[in-house]
Amino acid sequence: MNQEEKCKGQTLRVHRAKWVVPVSSAPIPDGAVATFGGRIVEVGAAGELSLRFHGPCVDHGDSILCPGLVNAHSHLELSPLKYRLHPTGSFTDWIRALLEGRNRIEPQELDQAVKQAMDEMDSGGIVAIGDVGNTDLVPEIASKNEQLPIQGIFFYEIICQKPDPKEMVNDWLSFTERASRSFNFAVSAHAPYTVSPEAIKVIKSVSRLRKRPFSVHVSESIDETELLTQKNGPLKKLLEERGHWPLPYDLPGISSISYLSSLNVLDSDTICVHCIHLNNEDMEAMAASQATACLCPRSNIFLGVGIPPAERLFAMGIPIAIGTDSLASNDRLSIFAEMASLVSMAPGLKPEAVFRAATHGGARALGVQGDFGTLSRGKAAEFIAVNASGVKDNEIYDFLVSGCGGLDLDCCWIKDDQ
Ligand SMILES: [Zn+2]
Incomplete structure (x- = not known):
């Protein structure tokens, strides 16, 4: 120079x-x-x-x-729900409350709550996020405000029980073509019980085609495991209440990770968010595929859904990232706070490995490791x-x-x- x-x-x-x-x-x-x-x-x-x-x-x-730290999993559009939902120990009840709470968000609260949440992440040293949303709100804010403090990937989250989602493919493809200075756009599947197997495969195909990460909530609750393996339990009741039962396809009768593995959607560009209720085979499949486990410990504690087997996940060489999830299941959007919770629930973890997960791990998962991590x-x-x-x-x-x-x-x- x-x-x-x-x-x-x-x-x-x-x-x-x-x-x-x-x-x-x-x-x-x-x-x-x-x-x-x-x-x-x-x-x-x-x-x-x-x-x-x-x-x-x-x-x-x-x-x-x-x-800078990487928040690999957030839902900025849920920011107005901070302090409005109270955990009852039932994951399915929390989903019910979330669905009701979303309907009560006033449009005028949204902008301010989202910007406040972004500022919170920026002042907490977060350089990039993997934000998930079901609406256009965050992409619209991103396109109107060129200089947002936060950048990364915005995942348009798909909930689709159609057994044959062909007519949706163009919408999903065109979503990934959007661009803003802050975000690259991607598509994600909400969960193995809200997206049909064909739709999960198509969403992953779109992600592969566009070279984008693919994100999915996985093994977050015992209710999810019960639905997938036994086709029963509180989530079945919720699907009935909402007119989605019987599903127009067969549930797999196996764990979420085994199911996603059988659909061939686990690879190093897949982010499995939560990963709490895993068996040995699940962890072996994750290690073999090098799919990322994105841990959101403070959300898990808030919801009372259990804690991830963090020490084993790290020990098995599974790539780890860290996320906050949303203000509907967390009171803060702080990766420093998530790291502190993670080491308190898994004291055997090496702090350098946890810091690496919060930086390089997240950047790698989101595909932004060329700039950050x-x-x-x-x-x-x-x-x-x-x-x-x-x-x-x-x-x-x-x-x-x-x-x-x-x-x-x-x-x-x-x-x-x-
Ligand atoms: Zn989430």
Whole structure:
């Protein structure tokens, strides 16, 4: 880098801090990140980088420089439901309350609640999201506001019990052609019990064709397992109430993961959200397919649906991402809080593995790892500085994952767009 390149309107900067946590390699004490033209050009020891790169040095003091966090599963359009739904311990009852609650959302509340939720994620150090919605609300907000603080993938969530969904395919394809500065658009299947097997296969085919991730809620409740394996239980009653029973196709009589595996929709671009009620075979299928398990621990605790077998999922080499789910089943949209909950429910987890899931794991799952997820050459010059005064060298990951007992850490953004 030289002054000539600076003259083209782009500035080389060196960001120095007490620690740099690249995620792709070990933490660097007294580290630095050099940026130029909106990209990271080097990561290393501050002394070495200041000799190699001659540009303004920004000293972040006792901070940790690390990648922005990725919220791999949210539902921004449900944000007005914050504090309006109360868990009863029954997943199906919560779905009933959610369906009623959605109908009571006033149109004028939506915009403000969604923007507030986006701001909450931005101030909590979240750089990218995988947001799921059943309406055009979030895409419309995204197209009207070019400079949204959050970017990522917007999944149009499909609920379709039609045994033959041919007439829907063009709609689903055209949805994935939409574009905004903030989001790429994708399609997702709500759950194995609300989407017919043919529709699940078609949604996955559209995702493969468009090279988009495919997301589906999986094994979230015992009610789901009971419906799929025994064709009975509270969800059957709900489907009856809503006039969807009998279903126009056969339920599989096997677990959700076995079912999705039999439909050939599990691969490294599939995000299985929740993954609580898994048997050994399910976990083996996930490990073999390298489908991502997206864990949303605080939503699971709120709903009382159980907790995911996190230690086994990590140990088996299943790719892990972390999500908040929506404000209808969570009081916060904080990946710092999700990490703290995850390590408190699974104390055997290594904090560095949890932090990797919250950064690289989410970026990989959403297909945005070219820009985010690690601090390394070529990634976007968009990362966070977390205030870590008083933190000891051997406690960096513990601090990042559970340092404030689930409260957000004090972090600020570094966004060098030139
Ligand atoms: Zn969800």
